[in-house]
Amino acid sequence: MAAARVRSGGRPTLEEVAARAGVGRGTASRVINGSPRVSAQTREAVEAAVAELGYVPNRAARALAGNRTDAIALVVPESETRFFAEPYFSDIVRGVGAALADTEMQLLLTLAGNDRERRRLAQYLTAHRVDGVLLVSVHADDPLPDLLEQLGMPSVISGRRHAAETLPSVDSDNFEGARAAVDHFISRGRRNIATITGRLDVYGAQRRLDGYRKAIATAGLDPDERLIAPADFSEEGGARAMRELLERRPDVDAVFAASDVMAAGARHVLRESGRRIPDDVALIGFDDSAVARHMDPPLTSVRQPIEEMGRTMTRVLLQEIASRSSGDAARERPRIVLPTELVVRESS
């Protein structure tokens, strides 16, 4: 009878498991936490009791007694949720989820708005709510990372804020991705290669521009600054930048846009100007999002391993947490860069 398994409305406690197994509370705890200091026989008895009672440890009690929460937070800037909506968000989450699957860790999702809110957030996160924090899509002047660092909260950042990032970070190889895109143009005979950049206060956007420049220089092409149009990652910004480009260098025959969405804006302007893609102007984007696959013609794009970034960030964070609690104070701060990949479609 099911009723025999539970006391009045409650779920079984450790105490009950211990009683059922005929051992003490401490011993039962040891078994459940996988301590080696238990005899095989006792372990079996406790495990049987756990199974029979359907015992699941009470997280709150554990957290209170053990001074940890077995939870990590994924902090997403609210303003950019839509912006990064595309596959980004769900892919990151899938990666994080995968890395957490075999763990007891829970994932807390936190949408943080403005800077004031983020400052308060640091307080809350530190007040024993989570064991660690995953920071996604952080701006150069975000106060949160530094606050968390000061408060001693294990944290990992996706991308970086700048070249000298102090937090453990997991980034994709924006530089090489951009370079591969431009090299691809060059290998197909393009010579007047332009780029539309993202907001250059975002480190990744800067790196993409660096990669573009490097490829142009390596190929011995003329590094004309008029071929570089700054934008802001938006479709409209991409369109505007493309118009400038056409005006300054009507002979442009290839455009590397630092995001698929900007490429979509550029495509629109190119069409309006009567140019064919890829015949007259080749086009490459960045992100390999759904937009790229469904564009007409399908857009060649630089793929970032988003899901793997999520997985890697999580692994790094778990290590960070583990090393923190085992007292190795002076751990190396990992700074991981994952490779990007050029997905060639019909726009180039």
Added chain:
Amino acid sequence: MAAARVRSGGRPTLEEVAARAGVGRGTASRVINGSPRVSAQTREAVEAAVAELGYVPNRAARALAGNRTDAIALVVPESETRFFAEPYFSDIVRGVGAALADTEMQLLLTLAGNDRERRRLAQYLTAHRVDGVLLVSVHADDPLPDLLEQLGMPSVISGRRHAAETLPSVDSDNFEGARAAVDHFISRGRRNIATITGRLDVYGAQRRLDGYRKAIATAGLDPDERLIAPADFSEEGGARAMRELLERRPDVDAVFAASDVMAAGARHVLRESGRRIPDDVALIGFDDSAVARHMDPPLTSVRQPIEEMGRTMTRVLLQEIASRSSGDAARERPRIVLPTELVVRESS
């Protein structure tokens, strides 16, 4: 000095706040939880102490003592994460986040895989991990909803499993959305209107088909079953269905696809067959996703208020939780349906 604010490595406790304010622990607790049974003067003193010490209540202790967690879980079927990736996931999350913003509630993200995993999940969720559950994108035969219901866990489901949904639910008006799409075709003079359906074991897909049928019937058009092609929400399925349609009724002049992704597949086939959109065949999708905006030509689509669904689900859940704890056992199960909207673009 910052060090003066904290004891050896720890954060301030209620006890310390009480001492600082010169009151008892119970009184401090009352102030922090907004009980009215405190004098204005005392309240002020405690609030000052809270501010000075930067006190933040310890969640674990609260959860343990209060037998609640102040957290709700958002359960997302892992297999469909990619499928529903589009705006869906992030929009739902944004809605949920917005509804939770003024609350102390935390959002737990749970990716659940297969049925076995979901069964275990019910155990875990019930073991005092969360106060309530938000179920997103649930199949008709998912064991989780019933389990949660049996276990007495407050839950809200997005969409429904079938017409006789027993859980509180928030759905969009699939029926009217489909009807509006078909009416739009009719008002523009289309007569041979086909539909590509989603998996019909998904209630929403069934309702979209019902709406299509209703519109056809109301307009007095010939309800030819050959104009109905079943698919599975995938791009490839959409393409296959479109091929069948063209074979059975080459004179088709309008297609309502039950998802944008299927519409993209259909578009491909229509192009291949030499038909122009919308001149020869008009096309409407469902979801109003990024794919729709970037398709060529931009796709007319039925927009669902996803973010609002997230917000509403959350509100309903919070009410459910509140009523549960205040003991109104026999509460009405809300079943909310939010309106959809036809976003007209160039494909129709």
Added chain:
DNA sequence: CGTAGGCTTGGGAGCGCTCCCAAGAGTTGT
């Protein structure tokens, strides 16, 4: 045969908070 040391084991203390009872203070009514 005595003692040191290794394994297991039981259970006390305590994590920080909420709940609730009882006591003190102040009011009102008779």
Added chain:
DNA sequence: ACAACTCTTGGGAGCGCTCCCAAGCCTACG
């Protein structure tokens, strides 16, 4: 002047678990 209430307040008990100390048993060694 006293009983009957109401409003505040303090603090004990206890939520379920982990940590850790001490005790009980054995085995091994001098």
